[in-house]
């Protein structure tokens with residue numbers, strides 16, 4: 253069928269085969285998955301094949317309670333200052349919390365408990381109510397572990413999350429105010445550091461790392477904590493690939509998890525591996541020249 257046939261009316265004298273509505277269109281030449289989304293799918297596949305299930309991370313706005321207090325991070329910790337955290341003006345605060353649990357969190361911060369002396373300060377609910385852009389996906393892990401503790405019977409769990417987090421930091425070639433955190437969490441009776449090292453080995457082997465090294469570190473919510481390093485064959489050097497630890501009893505016991513349940517967890521970013529995989533030195537080559545919050 254040509255435009256000439258249509259213009260001259262010749263089409264009326266011709267036979268045409270029936271139109272095939274199932275015929276596939278021409279494949280579009282344009283359009284590609286963003287490198288970050290490709291690497292996110294690779295991480296998701298690794299977690300899924302290791303039997304982890306994905307946590308619901310569709311809330312960028314979080315309360316200070318779940319982002320910090322539930323993690324036994326004291327209210328005067330520097331990470332909770334406005335120069336490190338984006339606090340939200342509207343809605344400025346959250347008021348809906350499981351009050352029985354909140355009281356236990358208040359107590360473990362201010363007086364101690366569960367064998368801990370606590371931080372011994374005047375814990376204020378107003379501080380815990382402040383809304384912010386979550387600084388880590390560990391806030392979601394805290395929500396999931398609290399929910400797990402409410403179950404009649406404890407069952408071992410393996411969770412993961414890969415989503416945006418926000419930090420009010422100085423921007424440079426490799427740091428933006430937002431990045432994607434990748435986090436794995438395992439809850440089981442009698443887990444310890446050996447299990448954490450084992451699962452990190454299994455996870456990072458799937459990323460092509462054969463040799464890992466661990467360095468003692470500090471996180472307010474994990475003890476012990478370890479920075480994770482791996483020898484990167486391509487770069488020919490050891491690189492930091494993440495951080496990890498065993499969640500503290502002061503975080504888990506106020507939730508109501510059984511005393512013999514331990515939770516091990518680790519985190520890394522999506523941007524760093526993506527930049528290395530695509531040979532990028534400046535994070536703006538990954539997310540564009542202007543990244544306004």
Ligand SMILES: COC[C@@H]1[C@H](c2ccc(C#Cc3ccccc3)cc2)[C@@H]2CN(C(=O)Nc3ccc(OC4CC4)cc3)C[C@@H](O)[C@@H](O)CN12
Pocket residue numbers: 390433434435459471474491492493494495496497517518519520521522524525526528529
């Ligand atoms: C403020 O920035 C923090 C971010 C980000 C990070 C660090 C720690 C956590 C965490 C955690 C945690 C700890 C305990 C319990 C739960 C979560 C999450 C993200 C990366 C973590 N890092 C990081 O991703 N490095 C990395 C990871 C994978 C990788 O893969 C190779 C190419 C194939 C290469 C590099 C290490 C550094 O980049 C570090 O300088 C920057 N870190």
